[in-house]
Amino acid sequence: xxxxxxxxxxxxxxxxxxxxxxxxxxxxxxxxxxxxxxxxxxxxxxxxxxxxxxxxxxxxxxxxxxxxxxxxxxxxxxxxxxxxxxxxxxxxxxxxxxxxxxxxxxxxxxxxxxxxxxxxxxxxxxxxxxxxxxxxxxxxxxxxxxxxxxxxxxxxxxxxxxxxxxxxxxxxxxxxxxxxxxxxxxxxxxxxxxxxxxxxxxxxxxxxxxxxxxxxxxxxxxxxxxxxxxxxxxxxxxxxxxxxxxxxxxxxxxxxxxxxxxxxxxxxxxxxxxxxxxxxxxxxxxxxxxxxx
Amino acid sequence: xxxxxxxxxxxxxxxxxxxxxxxxxxxxxxxxxxxxxxxxxxxxxxxxxxxxxxxxxxxxxxxxxxxxxxxxxxxxxxxxxxxxxxxxxxxxxxxxxxxxxxxxxxxxxxxxxxxxxxxxxxxxxxxxxxxxxxxxxxxxxxxxxxxxxxxxxxxxxxxxxxxxxxxxxxxxxxxxxxxxxxxxxxxxxxxxxxxxxxxxxxxxxxxxxxxxxxxxxxxxxxxxxxxxxxxxxxx
Numbered sequence: 131x132x133x134x135x136x137x138x139x140x141x142x143x144x145x146x147x148x149x150x151x152x153x154x155x156x157x158x159x160x161x162x163x164x165x166x167x168x169x170x171x172x173x174x175x176x177x178x179x180x181x182x183x184x185x186x187x188x189x190x191x192x193x194x195x196x197x198x199x200x201x202x203x204x205x206x207x208x209x210x211x212x213x214x215x216x217x218x219x220x221x222x223x224x225x226x227x228x229x230x231x232x233x234x235x236x237x238x239x240x241x242x243x244x245x246x247x248x249x250x251x252x253x254x255x256x257x258x259x260x261x262x263x264x265x266x267x268x269x270x271x272x273x274x275x276x277x278x279x280x281x282x283x284x285x286x287x288x289x290x291x292x293x294x295x296x297x298x299x300x301x302x303x304x305x306x307x308x309x310x311x312x313x314x315x316x317x318x319x320x321x322x323x324x325x326x327x328x329x330x331x332x333x334x335x336x337x338x339x340x341x342x343x344x345x346x347x348x349x350x351x352x353x354x355x356x357x358x359x360x361x362x363x364x365x366x367x368x369x370x371x372x373x374x375x376x377x378x379x380x381x382x383x384x385x386x387x388x389x390x391x392x393x394x395x396x397x398x399x400x401x402x403x404x405x406x407x408x409x410x411x412x413x414x415x416x417x418x419x420x421x422x423x
Numbered sequence: 424x425x426x427x428x429x430x431x432x433x434x435x436x437x438x439x440x441x442x443x444x445x446x447x448x449x450x451x452x453x454x455x456x457x458x459x460x461x462x463x464x465x466x467x468x469x470x471x472x473x474x475x476x477x478x479x480x481x482x483x484x485x486x487x488x489x490x491x492x493x494x495x496x497x498x499x500x501x502x503x504x505x506x507x508x509x510x511x512x513x514x515x516x517x518x519x520x521x522x523x524x525x526x527x528x529x530x531x532x533x534x535x536x537x538x539x540x541x542x543x544x545x546x547x548x549x550x551x552x553x554x555x556x557x558x559x560x561x562x563x564x565x566x567x568x569x570x571x572x573x574x575x576x577x578x579x580x581x582x583x584x585x586x587x588x589x590x591x592x593x594x595x596x597x598x599x600x601x602x603x604x605x606x607x608x609x610x611x612x613x614x615x616x617x618x619x620x621x622x623x624x625x626x627x628x629x630x631x632x633x634x635x636x637x638x639x640x641x642x643x644x645x646x647x648x649x650x651x652x653x654x655x656x657x658x
Binding site for chain 1: 505511514525570
């Protein structure tokens with residue numbers, strides 16, 4: 131493996147972390163909650179995609195169907211469960227998401243068992259040469275490309291559409307938004323639905339690399355949380371850059387720093403997260419709230 | 424323009440009953456001011472109208488019962504500028520204004536309204552890209568009113584526009600009300616502590632005392648009323 135390959139592989143893992151981190155940011159932006167179940171929700175979506183694929187549906191179609199199903203399921207999760215806790219203590223809502231994580235994990239194990247399953251890559255095999263005889267897989271490049279499309283699409287949605295402005299208004303001040311006639315409840319549902327759809331995409335991107343298992347997203351969630359915190363929980367670009375940074379540092383540290391190795395590399399984002407929370411709690415890219423008193 | 428009527432309205436928060444049998448009428452195209460001491464139920468009255476507080480009794484807009492959800496009330500043409508103004512600090516001045524017009528489909532007219540409001544409040548054009556939270560209190564009040572107008576309401580509910588403003592700025596806001604009413608075809612219900620100023624621009628006034636209507640009449644009548652002078656004007 132050469133350095134270019136290492137960096138691109140890091141960017142590719144980073145892109146998966148970024149995709150899940152964007153889902154976390156979407157939920158945090160719209161409801162002010164960190165959804166610890168985001169990864170686990172993505173796992174069940176990925177199992178649904180696998181089941182469809184296993185039944186003979188082409189892999190691309192299976193992934194698209196799982197993403198669409200997740201949009202609906204995420205919206206229902208907000209409406210039926212999270213809605214009851216949105217107005218109370220944020221901590222209560224966060225504990226509910228932890229409960230959701232554990233419940234979904236149980237449901238997944240119950241339905242699909244705990245035996246690892248092979249999930250097909252949606253990208254063709256093979257790759258392009260990177261010099262020194264190495265190759266960069268289409269999977270690596272494809273993952274990065276998909277993330278870029280997702281970021282640009284979300285950025286366009288939030289910055290340049292009426293729906294995006296409605297999202298931002300509701301996230302910042304639900305009561306005020308309701309007084310402007312915005313359907314706050316339906317927008318929050320849609321926010322959770324979008325997050326679940328983006329999460330499902332992250333699950334389907336990472337599954338071919340890791341094997342499909344009920345705990346597949348646990349480490350991804352850790353990295354995604356670190357990226358979201360580094361990015362300030364409110365900046366899409368910041369989150370992506372942070373996730374790429376984490377992916378590359380993790381990969382390089384795991385390969386070139388002998389005491390880090392494969393086992394210790396998960397500590398890298400955690401140490402970064404602690405340092406950020408200590409010295410720059412609004413995140414590297416987050417913007418401080420302007421307040422006038 | 425719209426007519427607002429309350430008939431026997433009771434409202435409160437949990438077990439704390441705030442409004443007791445409040446009945447009042449805000450006529451088409453008038454400016455009515457709702458006066459009263461702290462805790463008299465002025466804000467609760469506005470919140471009941473716009474669906475932020477549950478009530479019993481009848482609240483009618485142009486003769487029809489208002490819906491229970493705030494967004495549905497807003498869609499009927501009721502704009503509520505709450506106490507503390509309710510501008511969205513994290514969004515830019517421009518985004519706040521556009522958020523006020525999100526439900527409208529007549530885009531050309533929205534652009535025309537935006538131009539008119541920027542002429543009326545030049546600071547909103549100068550600071551279009553600044554975060555709303557960075558504006559001064561008076562500028563935020565202007566933004567809040569302009570944002571409400573972007574929705575082309577027929578009824579404007581204003582909750583203590585003078586709160587936290589310098590006396591001169593407060594006066595500026597109040598002097599503007601008759602002009603806004605005429606140019607934007609509004610009916611206005613304005614809650615105010617500063618009775619003196621409110622009575623100068625209002626056509627009608629309603630005085631609340633401990634959640635009940637104590638007095639109602641034309642602004643001139645109420646201004647000449649001894650009890651009001653004693654209670655609110657300090658003589």
